[in-house]
Structure formats: structure tokens, C-alpha cells
Amino acid sequence: MTLTATFNDARGVPRPAVRIRFTPESNPAPDQGGVLSAKEIEVTTDNNGAISLDLEQGLYLVTIGNAKRDTFRIVVDDSAASADLRSLMVVLGPLGSMYAPASGSNYQKRAGDLQLYNVDTGMFNAVGFVGSAGSESPSFGDGDVSATALNWKAGLSNYGLNYQLKDTKLQWKNPGTALYHTVWVIGGAGMETLSWEAGEAQFISAGIVPLQMVNARVRDGYLQYKNRDTGKYHTLFTLGEDGATSVQIGTAET
Numbered sequence: 001m002t003l004t005a006t007f008n009d010a011r012g013v014p015r016p017a018v019r020i021r022f023t024p025e026s027n028p029a030p031d032q033g034g035v036l037s038a039k040e041i042e043v044t045t046d047n048n049g050a051i052s053l054d055l056e057q058g059l060y061l062v063t064i065g066n067a068k069r070d071t072f073r074i075v076v077d078d079s080a081a082s083a084d085l086r087s088l089m090v091v092l093g094p095l096g097s098m099y100a101p102a103s104g105s106n107y108q109k110r111a112g113d114l115q116l117y118n119v120d121t122g123m124f125n126a127v128g129f130v131g132s133a134g135s136e137s138p139s140f141g142d143g144d145v146s147a148t149a150l151n152w153k154a155g156l157s158n159y160g161l162n163y164q165l166k167d168t169k170l171q172w173k174n175p176g177t178a179l180y181h182t183v184w185v186i187g188g189a190g191m192e193t194l195s196w197e198a199g200e201a202q203f204i205s206a207g208i209v210p211l212q213m214v215n216a217r218v219r220d221g222y223l224q225y226k227n228r229d230t231g232k233y234h235t236l237f238t239l240g241e242d243g244a245t246s247v248q249i250g251t252a253e254t
Contacts, residue, residue, distance in 0.1 A: 001057075001076050001111065005085035007049045007064060014049030018249075022053075023061040025073070030113040039181060075102070075148065076110035087112035087205060090154040099208040100218040103147060106110045107223040108152075108239055110147035112161035114172075117221075118143060118238040118245065119249050124243050125238040128162045129174035129181055129196070136174055136181065138194055139240055139244040155208035156218075165202040169214045175201060176221055186232045187226040192227065192234060192249045219253075227252060 007015045024038035026165070043051045045115040057078035064086075065068035072087040073107045092100060102109045106117045108124055114123035123143030130139040162173045164180050171180035179199025186195040211218045217233060225234040236251035 001079045002054050002082040003074075003076070004039050004052045004082060005086070005221050007045055007051075008175055014045075014047075015071070016045055016047045016049055018045045018065050019043075020045065020051055020065075021063040022055060023063070025059045025061055027176050073154075075109075075147075079111045081111055083112045083161060087157075089206075098210055100156040100211055100223075102156045102220070104218060104223055105221040106235055108147045109156055109160060110144055113144075114156075114163040115144060115191070116140070116236055116238045116247075119248065121241065125133075126162055127172050129172055130176060131174070133177055133179070133199060134180060136196065136199070137179075138172075138196075138247060140247070142242040143245075149216065155164075158205045158207045160211055161202075164203055165205065165207075165209050165213070166225065167214070168210070170216045171200065172196075175193070178202065182215055183225055185225050187227070188229065188231050188254060192252075194247060195228065196251070198215065203242060224250075 007018060009015055020043050022041040041053065043053050045051055049242050055076045057076055060074050060076060062072050062074055066143065069121045073090050074092050076088060083164055106180065110124065113126040117124045118125055121143050123145065125143060126141030128139045131137050164171050166180065168183045171178050171182050177199055181196040181199050184195045185192050187193050216223065222235045224235050226233050230252060232252035234252060237248040238245050239248045240246055
């Protein structure tokens with residue numbers, strides 16, 4: 001995967017000529033022939049504080065310059081796509097009872113995308129919207145494999161390539177308009193459908209998605225969206241093959 005990033009100081013001024021180190025943490029690991037290891041990778045920011053590099057799949061510790069506290073972790077997927085480094089940032093360690101893990105029973109974060117589990121194919125489909133402002137409709141990407149092994153002990157970050165958390169509301173992105181929409185369920189029993197608010201601008205914030213949000217929650221490993229009419233919650237899945245994927249709304253839960 002190709003990663004891009006820009007590093008600034010606290011004033012927002014680019015930091016040129018700063019060493020950025022990527023230390024693989026998926027290895028060392030035992031192998032039939034011995035111990036698998038991986039080399040540390042180092043790049044230097046250009047005059048605009050920017051970097052671009054290719055990394056193999058795995059978990060990495062990223063260190064900025066020589067400051068001990070300027071470190072964070074990223075999860076890199078096995079993909080030929082490009083990604084903003086911010087969308088791959090994770091927090092590892094015990095999540096306790098407050099924050100959502102990066103993988104659950106019906107969702108995962110993979111290659112920077114929030115994806116829902118497809119009950120027909122066993123794959124995961126990235127969520128989002130298509131269409132011009134006022135004419136949006138939900139859209140789902142092609143099926144992708146599980147990222148549970150990569151996401152072990154990782155938290156679901158507040159920002160990704162196709163979603164964001166803004167004002168504690170989980171929003172899906174419309175790439176065509178570059179706006180983000182808060183997603184709800186509406187309708188009575190047996191008549192539920194998805195609804196969404198008008199698009200909002202990008203809002204990048206550090207941190208981990210909480211288990212309880214304004215329009216959604218993660219309970220017992222399932223990502224559920226709130227029904228604005230009934231106040232109850234519904235687990236979302238996807239259905240159908242690539243190119244004909246739709247959403248399935250589960251039964252209401254309190």
C-alpha cells in the first residue's frame with residue numbers, strides 16, 4: 001500500500017527534513033525455517049513536510065524525529081491502493097467499556113475504510129454515498145476479506161477514508177461531493193429503511209470511536225444504528241454480490 005502524509009508543528013507549519021521511522025511490529029514471528037524479521041524503514045520529509053512510501057501489510061510503530069512521545073501505530077492492509085496515513089492510525093491496548101474495537105461481528109476497518117459484513121458472500125463491503133447534493137443514495141464497495149487478524153487489540157479510529165466521527169455522530173462519505181452524512185434508521189417494525197442528514201465538511205479528529213454515539217452504538221460486537229422514529233437500534237449488514245449490494249436492517253433492539 002502507498003502511504004502519504006504531511007507533518008506540521010503545533011503552529012501548522014510544515015516540518016522539512018524530519019526523519020520518520022516505520023518499525024514493523026507484526027514480526028518477529030516464528031517460522032518453520034527460523035524466525036521471520038523485518039527491517040525498520042526510514043524516510044525524510046520534503047520541504048513541504050510531506051512523505052510518500054510503499055509499505056507491506058502489517059502493524060507498524062511510527063516515530064517522528066527524536067521525540068519519544070511523537071509515536072503512534074498504523075495498520076497497513078495488503079492493497080495496491082493509496083491511503084492518507086491519518087486514516088490508518090490505531091490505538092492499541094485494552095479498550096475497556098468505552099471504545100469500539102476496529103473489528104466486530106458485522107463490521108471492520110480495512111485499508112482505511114469502514115466496512116459492513118455481507119451475509120450472502122461472507123465478505124465485507126465499504127460503506128458510502130453516491131450522487132449529487134440532495135440526490136444521494138447509499139453505495140457499497142466490492143467485497144473484501146476479513147481484517148480481524150490485523151485489527152487485533154486495535155480501536156476504531158475517529159476518521160477513515162470513507163467515514164468520520166463528528167459531534168459524536170458516525171458519518172459516511174460521499175466521494176463525489178467530499179461531504180459526510182450522518183446515517184440513521186427510520187420507520188416502524190417491518191418498514192425500516194436508511195435515512196441520512198445533509199452533507200457536512202470533513203472533520204479530522206484524533207481518538208477512538210466510543211461505544212455509544214448520537215446515531216449509533218457498538219453492542220456485543222455489533223455496529224448498530226439508531227432508529228430516529230422509535231429510539232431503538234438496528235444491526236446493519238450488506239447483501240448481494242459485487243455490483244448489486246444492498247443493506248439489510250436487523251430487528252429492533254432496545
